[in-house]
Amino acid sequence: MNTITFTKDPVDALLKDGLKNLWYPICPSGFVGERPISLRRLGKKIALWRDAAGTLHALEDHCPHRGAPLSQGMVLGDRLACPYHGVEVRCDGTVTKVPGSPGCKLEGTRAALSFHVQEAWGAIFLYNSDVNIDTPPPMTMPEELNSPEYSHFLCYAEWKGDYRYALDNVMDPMHGTFLHKQSHSMAEGESTATFQIRTTDTGFVFEKTGQRGVNFDWTEWGSTGVHWMRLEIPYPKSGGPGGNFAIVGCATPVDGNTTAVFFWRCRKVSSWQRDTWRFLYRNRLEARHWAVLEQDRIMLEQMEPDANQHENLYQHDIGVVRLRRHLRNLAEEQLEAAAAKAGNPA
Amino acid sequence: MQTDRYLEPHQARQRAPTTFEDLLGDAIERAFAEGAHTLPELVACLNRTGPSSENGQPWTESGFQALMARLGN
Numbered sequence: 001m002n003t004i005t006f007t008k009d010p011v012d013a014l015l016k017d018g019l020k021n022l023w024y025p026i027c028p029s030g031f032v033g034e035r036p037i038s039l040r041r042l043g044k045k046i047a048l049w050r051d052a053a054g055t056l057h058a059l060e061d062h063c064p065h066r067g068a069p070l071s072q073g074m075v076l077g078d079r080l081a082c083p084y085h086g087v088e089v090r091c092d093g094t095v096t097k098v099p100g101s102p103g104c105k106l107e108g109t110r111a112a113l114s115f116h117v118q119e120a121w122g123a124i125f126l127y128n129s130d131v132n133i134d135t136p137p138p139m140t141m142p143e144e145l146n147s148p149e150y151s152h153f154l155c156y157a158e159w160k161g162d163y164r165y166a167l168d169n170v171m172d173p174m175h176g177t178f179l180h181k182q183s184h185s186m187a188e189g190e191s192t193a194t195f196q197i198r199t200t201d202t203g204f205v206f207e208k209t210g211q212r213g214v215n216f217d218w219t220e221w222g223s224t225g226v227h228w229m230r231l232e233i234p235y236p237k238s239g240g241p242g243g244n245f246a247i248v249g250c251a252t253p254v255d256g257n258t259t260a261v262f263f264w265r266c267r268k269v270s271s272w273q274r275d276t277w278r279f280l281y282r283n284r285l286e287a288r289h290w291a292v293l294e295q296d297r298i299m300l301e302q303m304e305p306d307a308n309q310h311e312n313l314y315q316h317d318i319g320v321v322r323l324r325r326h327l328r329n330l331a332e333e334q335l336e337a338a339a340a341k342a343g344n345p346a
Numbered sequence: 347m348q349t350d351r352y353l354e355p356h357q358a359r360q361r362a363p364t365t366f367e368d369l370l371g372d373a374i375e376r377a378f379a380e381g382a383h384t385l386p387e388l389v390a391c392l393n394r395t396g397p398s399s400e401n402g403q404p405w406t407e408s409g410f411q412a413l414m415a416r417l418g419n
């Protein structure tokens with residue numbers, strides 16, 4: 001199979017921009033201030049802004065009149081006024097005013113694509129629906145982000161390459177032993193291991209057999225309205241009390257050749273141990289975590305875009321295989337559902 | 347690092363650490379590495395080997411906790 005036929009595959013075309021009808025983190029909360037911004041995410045351009053109360057809104061950054069960027073326009077509370085001809089669009093996608101032609105039939109129609117957004121854990125999450133809906137389904141994240149027993153920091157970065165390489169990387173714990181051998185936390189553990197897959201309520205765990213809490217020994221994939229991955233890595237003794245640190249990660253496609261990665265670094269700590277971990281994280285640990293993540297980024301960015309078309313996988317890679325198959329199945333289901341809705345079953 | 351995309355190594359802090367914070371971070375890590383995992387052990391270790399507290403006085407448990415609450419909350 002060559003690259004050209006691969007990209008024409010409808011399943012791959014859907015996966016390239018990200019599955020629909022899911023929540024995705026799209027940027028850190030602080031990216032959106034008083035002025036509207038435009039972000040490329042999930043194969044689209046998205047205009048994001050806040051109203052005077054600080055409430056966040058999102059529309060496709062494409063004016064329903066002739067496609068000018070709404071993000072260049074003026075904020076009018078929960079609506080944007082397009083800079084090109086002044087058309088006003090509300091955050092639910094409704095055109096509320098056409099100043100150049102009052103009363104025209106565009107007024108009152110829900111002609112723009114709107115997105116539901118919510119802010120949590122330092123990030124902005126967007127519901128990737130391709131039609132306007134009134135109420136999106138809920139999303140949850142693992143307990144490391146929800147439980148008050150944990151403390152966490154978000155690390156956000158933009159990597160070159162398809163987001164699926166970032167997913168594969170997290171679904172591949174064995175690379176920790178090799179790529180991250182020279183790191184503050186991953187020097188331990190056997191360099192050979194047998195892996196198994198265990199099904200969970202929300203996804204599956206891919207784990208080494210007979211080795212836990214030594215290195216990067218397992219990864220969990222979960223689907224709870226949002227697709228996430230979770231793993232744990234032991235801290236060295238100098239990291240103090242509080243046990244392993246956990247990472248909850250998401251990878252959001254930008255434009256097919258860029259990925260927005262979100263890694264929440266979490267630790268189960270309270271009182272002075274929590275504060276001390278946070279002090280050390282800011283001043284000592286964050287830079288070391290970053291250096292490890294840079295090893296991943298540099299490795300992935302050096303891989304050819306079609307590297308995954310020429311592979312020889314072995315036992316360590318069954319997590320990668322499982323995840324790819326799972327995503328393809330979900331994409332096929334979405335395509336079938338869309339075809340059935342359009343009245344022409346696939 | 348100059349790039350066309352967001353690659354910011356320090357996202358958790360608003361400013362670079364002061365010299366005092368640098369020394370304190372090293373001292374805390376050293377104490378943890380030696381196994382001082384309780385608050386009294388940690389404070390004793392800082393008083394033995396670390397920088398003195400901000401006002402030049404010996405470390406106390408409450409003083410250490412208050413400082414961490416400020417710098418780490």
Ligand code: FES
Binds near residue numbers: 065087
């Ligand atoms: S393109 Fe936006 S008002 Fe014409």
Ligand SMILES: [Fe+2]
Binds near residue numbers: 169176296
């Ligand atoms: Fe890695």
